[in-house]
Amino acid sequence: MALEIIRPFAEEQYANEIQALIQQDHLPKPRNWKLSPAAVLVYMTGGKLADGTVISTKYYGSRRTLELAIATLLSDRALLLTGIPGTAKTWVAEHLTAAVSGDSSLLIQGTTGISEDQLRYGWNYAALLAGGPSEQALVPSPVMRAMESGQIVRLEELTRIPTEIQDALITVLSEKTLPIPELNRQVHAVQGFNLIATANDQDKGIYEMSAALKRRFNIVVMPLPATLEEEVQIVQNRVTEMERMLEIPLPEIKARQMEQLVTLFRELRDGKTLDGKQKIRSSKAHLSPAEAISILHHARIHSHYFNKNQLSADQILPGVINALRHIDEDEPAVLQEYNETILKKRSDWKDWYQALKELL
Ligand SMILES: Nc1ncnc2c1ncn2[C@@H]1O[C@H](COP(=O)(O)OP(=O)(O)OP(=O)(O)O)[C@@H](O)[C@H]1O
Ligand SMILES: [Mg+2]
Incomplete structure (x- = not known):
C-alpha cells in the first residue's frame, strides 16, 4: 500500500480549485503570479465559479484583512x-502563498x-574546503x-529569531538584493518575489523587531472571530475536514455541542457572558x-474508540x-468559578456543569 502523507501542502490538497481558478481567471496576472489578485x-x-466549481472558504472573517494582505x-x-x-496566521500565509506562487x-x-x-545562503563545507567559494x-x-x-x-515565527539575526533581512526586503561578497556577485530578486512572515506577540521567548525591519513590513493583525456564528463555522468546517483526512467514522458533533x-x-x-450581562x-x-x-x-477520536462512538461533554471538557x-x-480555577457562577444556572447546560464538576 502506498504511504500517505499526513498533511500535503495547500497547493496539492486544493490543486483542483487552483486549477479551475487558473482556467477561468481572465484578469491580468502580476508577473510570476499564478492568479490575479481578485482570483486569489x-x-x-x-465562492462558485462560472463552470460550477465550488471554491471552499479558507478564511472566515474580514475580507478587508485579506485584501490588505x-x-x-x-x-x-x-x-x-x-x-x-491560533488565529490562522500560518494557515493564511500558506494558502496565500499557494494561490500566488503555486x-x-x-x-x-x-x-x-x-x-x-x-x-x-550557506556553504557545502566539503566543497568549500576542497575548492574554495x-x-x-x-x-x-x-529566501534566496x-x-x-x-x-x-x-x-514562520519571525520573532523567535534574535533581533540581530532578523536584521539580516533588511537589505533583502528594502534593496531586493542579496549580496554574495565571496563570489563577487549579488542575487537580484525577480518580480513576484515577496515574503510572508508570521509572529505571535504573546508567547514567552519572543524577541523585539528593530524599527528598521518593522518599516519593511505591512503588519496585519489577525483578529479573533467577530461573532459566535463565525467562530462556530470556522471550527465546524475544519473539524469536518480533519475527519475526512482520517477516514474513520467519527461520532457526530451536535450543532448544540459545537455552540x-x-x-x-x-x-x-x-x-x-455572551449577552454582556454578567462579568466573569x-x-x-x-x-x-x-x-x-x-x-x-481529539475528543471525537477518543469517543470513537473508547466511548462507543458517542461524543459527550465529559469527552470534550478534559x-x-x-x-x-x-x-x-x-x-482551571477560573473554569471552576465560571462553572459555579454561570453554567450552574443554565438549565440546558446540566451535562456540562456536571461533567466539569467531576473533572475539576
Ligand atoms: N478566521 C479563520 N478562518 C479559517 N480558519 C481559521 C480561522 N481562525 C482559525 N482558523 C483555523 O485555526 C487553525 C490553526 O491556525 P494556525 O495554525 O494558522 O494559527 P496561528 O495563528 O499560526 O497560531 P500560532 O501563533 O500558534 O502559530 C487552522 O486550522 C485554521 O483553519
Ligand atoms: Mg502559526
Missing part, C-alpha cells in the same frame, strides 16, 4: 501576520538557534531561491478557534482543562 481573494474567501504582496513591503496564537514549500522556521546563513559550494536559503524564481517565501464549546471559549476570553474572571489561556478545533477532533493548565496550574 476568491481562493481565500470561497494580497495588496501588500504586490507592494514594496513584505507581509507580517501577527496576533494571538508552491508554498519555500519555508523557514524561525527559532532562537537560527543563523544568518539560514536566511541568506564557488557556485557549486553555495547552498541557497529558501524565492528571490531567484520570483516566488513567495514564508518565514456550547465556542460559547464557553468566548465567555472565558472576554470575561463576560477571564482566562489567560489562548482559547482560539485552533484550540477548539484540536480539542473537538481538553479545555488541559488548555488552561498549559498556561498556569491555577487557571
